[in-house]
Amino acid sequence: MTTGENPLPPSNLEIQIDEATAQGSYCNLAILNHTPSEFVLDFAYLQPSAPKGKVNARIILAPDHAKRLLLALEDNVRKYETRHGAIRLHGELGGAPFTPPEKFG
Numbered sequence: 001m002t003t004g005e006n007p008l009p010p011s012n013l014e015i016q017i018d019e020a021t022a023q024g025s026y027c028n029l030a031i032l033n034h035t036p037s038e039f040v041l042d043f044a045y046l047q048p049s050a051p052k053g054k055v056n057a058r059i060i061l062a063p064d065h066a067k068r069l070l071l072a073l074e075d076n077v078r079k080y081e082t083r084h085g086a087i088r089l090h091g092e093l094g095g096a097p098f099t100p101p102e103k104f105g
Contacts, residue, residue, distance in 0.1 A: 039066040
């Protein structure tokens with residue numbers, strides 16, 4: 001291994017998750033921002049009948065991890081669509097696309 005390379009992750013990696021986190025939370029809005037050193041992903045639930053929403057989780061990533069997440073999502077969406085058919089976005093169905101509020105919070 002040369003200097004600067006990351007070692008391979010162990011093949012028997014064990015990741016623990018507490019019960020509350022394992023339950024998950026529903027998100028119908030993601031807000032993304034970035035600085036030169038990090039990406040910030042806010043996952044929120046926006047009530048259809050209310051102009052107010054609540055951020056359920058904020059994930060902060062280094063730029064290289066954000067890129068890895070992008071590649072993993074692209075790969076998984078491709079596999080999903082191969083198995084289950086194309087995912088249609090709301091605007092593709094003839095309806096008006098969802099427009100998030102200009103100010104959130």
